[in-house]
Amino acid sequence: MLMTECLVTLKNATVRFDGPPVIDGINLTLNRGDIVTIIGPNGAGKTTLIKSILSIQKLSGGEIWLKPGARIGYVPQHLILQPTLPLSVRRFLMLTGEPEARCREALAQTGVSHLFDASIHHLSGGEKQRVLIARALARNPDLLVLDEPAQGVDINGQAALYDLIRTLRDQLQCGVIMISHDLHLVMAATDQVICLNQHICCSGRPEDISADPAFIETFGQQVAESLAVYHHHHNHQHTLHGDVVAGDGDACQHEDCHSHGTH
Template identity: 75%
Template sequence: MNETLVAIENLSVRFDGRTVVDRVNLALHRGDIITIIGPNGAGKTTLIKAILGIQAATSGRIMRAKGLVIGYVPQHLHLESTLPLSVKRFMQLSGQPLARCISALERTGVSHLLEASVHHLSGGEQQRLLLARALVRKPDLLVLDEPAQGVDINGQAALYDLIRQLRDELNCGVIMISHDLHLVMAATDKVICLNQHVCCSGYPADISHDPAFIETFGRPVAESLAVYHHHHNHSHDLHGNVVGSGPSRSVTGHDESHAERQEGCQHEHH
């Protein structure tokens, strides 16, 4: 059995008497990709912060593997707009050697931006920079909060594919928050539907038909997986543009234009 990186038992977090995370149990093993989904205010980011150790639990406990190295990719890059900061300098602030920083940038496809201003990067470039910053420490666990935020749909698919490749290369665990149901349900090994408590969890193909999932998100998303599950002989750049050409075929039989019209519902749970 793969090494357990994080184990959570009956974790609860309360703010001002209000329960934000309620008796959550979770185990993440090396090699796993686990995605947390749920409506706004469901406690997803609070749970992630507890795993990172920056949010104290009200009750329950979190056990982390000895010597666990965590790489964190936040949802946004928050920097003072008047502060001049190049990609090179931003990476060097990690305290790691420049050669390792450049290697991480190369792996995420943005090493050509080494001297560029961080403030002038596109959404996709920023996310790949943040991912490179997380990789520079060679983490056992990657924690990502909405990694495809601000990235167009083709760029999202490429980014999730990169995350899977990095999982394989580093033999690390991955836990991420996402609202991109039409992509992430195909890019993950296990899904946890959170709405303060765990509504349901399991393999993507199974959970999309779970009554608790349907109650929260409105309908199964099986058809919308086509946008990620397809075979092709081209690749995409940081902005989602096609590099190379060739026929593309979805394994579900839907063409890509149909798949791109499918949107993951984000209805609030009542």
Template identity: 70%
Template structure:
């Protein structure tokens, strides 16, 4: 296995004397999709900021691969409402070449919005724009904080499917924070349940049976996730539509698409 992109060793963060993150160990390699879940106030965003170098750690060590390029997708796009700003201009403000910006917009399915106003985009379009801005950096590591925030249920499934596709194409590592437990279980390789410390971690199909997960999220949530796991011979396109056909993964294994049923 290649050297890790990120390694956290016994990382703790305190605000004044209040522990926010305690003794967290985390390793991310190329090709990994790791999703961090947990209740509000669990320290998820603080942990992400430590990875990004935006938050100093109280103890422990954060090690990044040499010359690591990180693409960050924040939870919200907050802009001054009176500031006229097109999608094209917003992308160019990233400092990346125009050709790379336009290619990233095409890759995330919003290339047709090049001349649209950023203020008039839907929630899903804004998230795809933020993802494109991160991709224009040609990142080794994608860090996404609630990437499906403000996106409807079909758009969420489509967005998570897109993230998996990008992981495969770019061979990058992905760290996500999410509350969308059902969709996350279909989109990720490994789940880390954080409540200041790591309560439990593992494969999505196993995590719902873990006593620490049940204690954190409650038995009804855990039971719904356990029932939820079944396979379908289809996938979603970029617009959330079902596409039937081959769903083989990188290793030739059959990979289904899980769905929440309401």
């Protein structure tokens, strides 16, 4: 299996409803092994772009190509469940139609196998996100699509989630595309950043993107300067709660981790 195998290609992809384009002229290639993060202000079209890749949203113009037979695992931004509906993690995962053994394996891959018989209504934010990721993993995806994977997770758990995403990419040899607002943390977890504001304003490696004039115009000089000095030497691992458990924690220059007592 080649890690450079192309999974998704968008050419001049455009989505328009009743007004100006929501996304306009997007060109994007995602290969197996890539972690691509979409950032941008509210209303920039990030979720519309993701829905187009998932074939939920039809393009108004341009083309999208998805590798034939590619399996996609999707982690939505929100999970809304009726609190009066009894639902265990086991039953939630089995709704994928995958065998119980595979559901257990997927839950173990996300580090929360002990939650298999727990009520999904009683999970913490970090636990719920890991169960959602496990649900996406149950199909052994070639492409993992995540919409705000750290939504509702405290600062101590966010770094652990992004560590998990990188680990899953390595284990599954899949491609990953995700939306994130956690600019500082996600810079340590991604290979390529795409700054979207209806069109692609700029794109590149995390260490380069903060110097791009389009990025500075979108997010401001103060954010760009903070990202420029925010270089995370990623040579350690985090627990479910964000604590460092392996590697040389002293080499980590993760300022938010230091300021919040994570390291």
